[in-house]
Structures are given as C-alpha cells and as structure tokens.
Amino acid sequence: MHITIIGTGYVGLVTGACFSEMGNHVTCVDVDKSKIENLKKGILPIYEPGLEPLVVNNHKSGLLKFTTDLSAAMEDSDLFFIAVGTPPGEDGSADLQYVLAVASEIGHHLTRYAVIVDKSTVPVGTADKVRNAIQEELTKRKVTVEFDVVSNPEFLKEGAAVGDFMRPDRVVIGTDSLRSEKIMKDLYAPFSRVQDKIVSMGIRDAEMTKYAANSLLATKISFMNEIAFMCEKLGVDVENVRKGIGSDSRIGYSFIYAGCGYGGSCFPKDVQALIRTAGEAGFSPLILEAVEKRNAMQKKRLFEKVISHFGSDLSGLRFGIWGLAFKPGTDDMREAPATVVIDQLINAGATVTAYDPVAMEEAKHTLATHLKNSKLTLADHQYDAIKDADAMLLVTEWKPFRQPDFEAMKRLMARPVIFDGRNQYNPEQLKEEGFHYEGIGR
Known part of the structure; x- marks a missing residue:
C-alpha cells in the first residue's frame, strides 16, 4: 500500500517505520524542515529503542520517505494517517487545531477516494470535525470526492513502542464504512497473523476507547499511590500489599507500583481531556478528578x-x-x-x-x-x-x-x-x- 503519515513525533514516526517494515510505501510529512532533513540523514528527533534501524534501513531501501510537501505525498497515496500533536489547552481540553489544519489541507488537495485515519489521541466527536473540515474544502473547490474517516487510536508505550506496534495486543478500528474497514484490515493483517488482533467498532466508540484505556491505567497508579500514603500512616509496607493484591488474577501486577507520580505525554493529558469532555457533556467525573489530584500530590x-x-x-x-x-x-x-x-x-x-x-x-x-x-x-x-x-x-x-x-x-x-x-x-x-x-x- 501507499501510505502518507502526517506528523513525525512518537506516534507518526513509529507508525511509518513499522508500516514500511512490512513492505508498504510510506511517506512521512512534517512542517519542520530541519526535522525532515535530519530524518533523511538518519538522525531521529526522539529516543526509542529499536526505532533507528527501522527508519535508516527502510529509508535506504526507498520504502520510507520524508518530506514537507503534503500535496506531493498525496499524489500516490490513498491512505492518510493524521498523527500530529493534540496538546492540552488551558482548560485541559485537547487542542485540535493541528488535526483540523491537516484535515483542511487534505481536503484542499484530495482528488480521489481515500481513507483518512485519526491516529492522534482525540476526543469523542473529532472524526465528525475532521470529516466536516475535509468536506468544507471540497465544497469550496466545487468538486465531489468520496472519502472515509476512520479512528485508529495508538496504544504505544514509550520505551517499547516498536514492539507494541509490531506485536499489538489489539488493533482498534473505528469506522462506519465497510469499504474503509476492509482497507484497514488488509493493512493490519501482517500484524495479526498468529491470531486476529483487530477489534472493529463505531468511530466514537474507538475514540472513547483510547481515553478510557489510558485513564484506567492512570487510575490504577493513583489508587496505589493513595494506598501507599495510608500504608505510611499505618505502619504497613506497600510492597507486600502490592504482591498480595497483584497475585489476584482479576487485578494483576501491572500499574500497581507505588511511586512519585506518573508523567509523560499521554496519561496527564488524556485524563485532563476526558475530564473536560465529561464536563461538556454535563457530567461530573469524580473518579477522574481524584486521579488527577492524587497524582499532582504524589x-x-x-x-x-x-x-x-x-x-x-x-x-x-x-x-x-x-x-x-x-x-x-x-x-x-x-x-x-x-x-x-x-x-x-x-x-x-x-x-x-x-x-x-x-x-x-x-x-x-x-x-x-x-x-x-x-x-x-x-x-x-x-x-x-x-x-x-x-x-x-x-x-x-x-x-x-x-x-x-x-x-x-x-x-x-x-x-x-x-x-x-x-x-x-x-x-x-x-x-x-x-x-x-x-x-x-x-
């Protein structure tokens, strides 16, 4: 397949490199000229184990290309992944300006059927906004072009992103079109040969799945940190408590280590965004608010x-x-x-x-x-x-x-x-x- 990835951060670069490793022709697009020139030289903007050889080798083979020109990249592609940043705004909501700007540019150049994939972590309802932004540009041009918008959230752990992509627990595909669903299943088939890893659902369901997953993991961490605080007050060793509850198969050992708080680009941002989304829906997310507060204290x-x-x-x-x-x-x-x-x-x-x-x-x-x-x-x-x-x-x-x-x-x-x-x-x-x-x- 011929694929265009817009955005060369953690998600975009790992996605592009791994797709190209499977024999696809991938073009990664970014507005940062220096970043693109460095990538052509094999200089990566991030540290991620195992990523550099994938980028260097596939670029050398011609399967992985880098450019700042989206319109040129679109000439051969029918599959576009939007993987730009969605930083938190002052109110905690996800800032969609970069996602929608990309959508508008795609609409400005689109000439034939394509699947546009939201790979960035975005709130419920973003696919509708992406679809509207593309259609608005097509209307301005007075042309009719069919396209589908798909939600395909990433579940990549920094430090293990390449392995997570190549050997996924699941691949979530949110779509309302059988045509785009088949294309996405064909694309991900090499990543689920041993067993079917693909989970198909509605677009809004997929958007919510990403936020729910990260927020649940953050909740486990904050819960354990709260238990740790109680342990200190009561003369208890939280490490023994962790082993005791982790041995319960319903709980497990993952994400129940007490510590000095979680950070990174996902958990803090996604919890805040889901809190904001709940507020916009007229709902008070008491648990999520407590998770965020406990982490700040931790x-x-x-x-x-x-x-x-x-x-x-x-x-x-x-x-x-x-x-x-x-x-x-x-x-x-x-x-x-x-x-x-x-x-x-x-x-x-x-x-x-x-x-x-x-x-x-x-x-x-x-x-x-x-x-x-x-x-x-x-x-x-x-x-x-x-x-x-x-x-x-x-x-x-x-x-x-x-x-x-x-x-x-x-x-x-x-x-x-x-x-x-x-x-x-x-x-x-x-x-x-x-x-x-x-x-x-x-």
Missing part, C-alpha cells in the same frame, strides 16, 4: 520527605537526582516528576546535581532556567551526581540504578541518605549498610 511526596528530614530551609544542602525522564526507556521529560522535585528543592534553597542515562540533552532544554542560574548541574555519570550530596533521590527506575555500589555511594556522599521514589531498594539492606532510607509507602 509528585510532591519526595520533597515532603526531604523537608521532613532536613527542615524547610535547604540552603547549603546538595542533592543528587537519579533519573529525569518520566519513565525508563525514553528521553521524554513531559510532565516528569523529576521536574517538580527539582523545582521544589531549588526553590527551598538547595543545589541539585542530576543524571539520566538518556534524557540529558532533553534536560538542557527542559531545565534551562535552573542550569542558567547555576542551581542545577547535569552530571556525566550517576556516581558524579551524588558526590558530596546530602541525599540521593531516585526518581526514575532505570536499570543501572537498581543495584548500585552502596559502599561507593557512602564514600562519595556527604551523608548516607536515600529517598527512593520508585521503591527499588530493600529497606532492611540499606539500614544494614548504614543508610537512612525512605521509600513510598514503606
């Missing part, structure tokens, strides 16, 4: 533990941060708990040295203000980050942080104090090693 837990130990004035104290990305396997720092912790420490008078295995370049942009004020330093190695530190704060559970040399840490640090935001370490072991240790709900 991002402050490490700082609360720090000031409980050291006092509210942290002037003259130095803290080492391990982990800046919102989770392992990515350089994404959007809504990352580390940014909240660093802000609070510095505002209380402390200086901070931070390290992340992957997100150091991103940190230079995200944390530029603190770097400029010399309150924050980025270290070249995880042990450099804790030299002369009064405490180490583990914020992201990267594998290199899981079994550190505690003896070396004691020699390097000014004080043997660890605040573990991801419950990676054994409290009894660290007590024996001579550390003051505090986890989440332990």
Whole structure:
C-alpha cells in the first residue's frame, strides 16, 4: 500500500517505520524542515529503542520517505494517517487545531477516494470535525470526492513502542464504512497473523476507547499511590500489599507500583481531556478528578520527605537526582516528576546535581532556567551526581540504578541518605549498610 503519515513525533514516526517494515510505501510529512532533513540523514528527533534501524534501513531501501510537501505525498497515496500533536489547552481540553489544519489541507488537495485515519489521541466527536473540515474544502473547490474517516487510536508505550506496534495486543478500528474497514484490515493483517488482533467498532466508540484505556491505567497508579500514603500512616509496607493484591488474577501486577507520580505525554493529558469532555457533556467525573489530584500530590511526596528530614530551609544542602525522564526507556521529560522535585528543592534553597542515562540533552532544554542560574548541574555519570550530596533521590527506575555500589555511594556522599521514589531498594539492606532510607509507602 501507499501510505502518507502526517506528523513525525512518537506516534507518526513509529507508525511509518513499522508500516514500511512490512513492505508498504510510506511517506512521512512534517512542517519542520530541519526535522525532515535530519530524518533523511538518519538522525531521529526522539529516543526509542529499536526505532533507528527501522527508519535508516527502510529509508535506504526507498520504502520510507520524508518530506514537507503534503500535496506531493498525496499524489500516490490513498491512505492518510493524521498523527500530529493534540496538546492540552488551558482548560485541559485537547487542542485540535493541528488535526483540523491537516484535515483542511487534505481536503484542499484530495482528488480521489481515500481513507483518512485519526491516529492522534482525540476526543469523542473529532472524526465528525475532521470529516466536516475535509468536506468544507471540497465544497469550496466545487468538486465531489468520496472519502472515509476512520479512528485508529495508538496504544504505544514509550520505551517499547516498536514492539507494541509490531506485536499489538489489539488493533482498534473505528469506522462506519465497510469499504474503509476492509482497507484497514488488509493493512493490519501482517500484524495479526498468529491470531486476529483487530477489534472493529463505531468511530466514537474507538475514540472513547483510547481515553478510557489510558485513564484506567492512570487510575490504577493513583489508587496505589493513595494506598501507599495510608500504608505510611499505618505502619504497613506497600510492597507486600502490592504482591498480595497483584497475585489476584482479576487485578494483576501491572500499574500497581507505588511511586512519585506518573508523567509523560499521554496519561496527564488524556485524563485532563476526558475530564473536560465529561464536563461538556454535563457530567461530573469524580473518579477522574481524584486521579488527577492524587497524582499532582504524589509528585510532591519526595520533597515532603526531604523537608521532613532536613527542615524547610535547604540552603547549603546538595542533592543528587537519579533519573529525569518520566519513565525508563525514553528521553521524554513531559510532565516528569523529576521536574517538580527539582523545582521544589531549588526553590527551598538547595543545589541539585542530576543524571539520566538518556534524557540529558532533553534536560538542557527542559531545565534551562535552573542550569542558567547555576542551581542545577547535569552530571556525566550517576556516581558524579551524588558526590558530596546530602541525599540521593531516585526518581526514575532505570536499570543501572537498581543495584548500585552502596559502599561507593557512602564514600562519595556527604551523608548516607536515600529517598527512593520508585521503591527499588530493600529497606532492611540499606539500614544494614548504614543508610537512612525512605521509600513510598514503606
């Protein structure tokens, strides 16, 4: 098939690379000229394990192309994936300006039947707006062209996106047309050869499915963080509680790890957007509002533990941060708990040295203000980050942080104090090693 992907962020680039890997001719379009030129050279705008060789090899073979010219890309394609950003507005609603701008441009150039696919995470009813935007352009041109709009939400985990796409749990196709449904099933057939992974439903059903899935996962995290807070008050170890409830097959172990809050480009944005959608429908989403509130509070837990130990004035104290990305396997720092912790420490008078295995370049942009004020330093190695530190704060559970040399840490640090935001370490072991240790709900 000949496919055009509009948008070369996480979703668009992974989608284009994986479709081309299956032998399809894919053209990825983006308005950012420098990004397109870099992609042609094999320089990716994101870090995602396994993605670079797919992009480089398929571009070299001619199956994957990059351009800023949508009209040229449309000449050969009959299948268009809209994968542009839908950032949250000030009220939490998804901003659809980029999605609708793409839809209008497609309508401006469309000359024959095509399937237009909403791949971006969009609120219920967006497909109707995309259809109207395309039809409005066709009407202006005084032409009649058939087209279908399909909702095909992504379920990609950052850090495992390539594997998720190539071996999906399910492929949700929302459509009201048998013609477009067949095209989409043919496209995804190579990804479900062992068993049928395709779930067909109505367009609005598919749009809701994406938000419901992410919001449910966020709910599990916030629920466990609330239980962790109770555990601290009641002298209970949340890790034992996690094992006890996770062994129940109805609950499972996924997304029930207590920690210092969730971040990233999906969960915070999607929960906010669903809350906004509920409000527009005249409904009070009490559970979702609580999920969002608990997560905001959870991002402050490490700082609360720090000031409980050291006092509210942290002037003259130095803290080492391990982990800046919102989770392992990515350089994404959007809504990352580390940014909240660093802000609070510095505002209380402390200086901070931070390290992340992957997100150091991103940190230079995200944390530029603190770097400029010399309150924050980025270290070249995880042990450099804790030299002369009064405490180490583990914020992201990267594998290199899981079994550190505690003896070396004691020699390097000014004080043997660890605040573990991801419950990676054994409290009894660290007590024996001579550390003051505090986890989440332990």
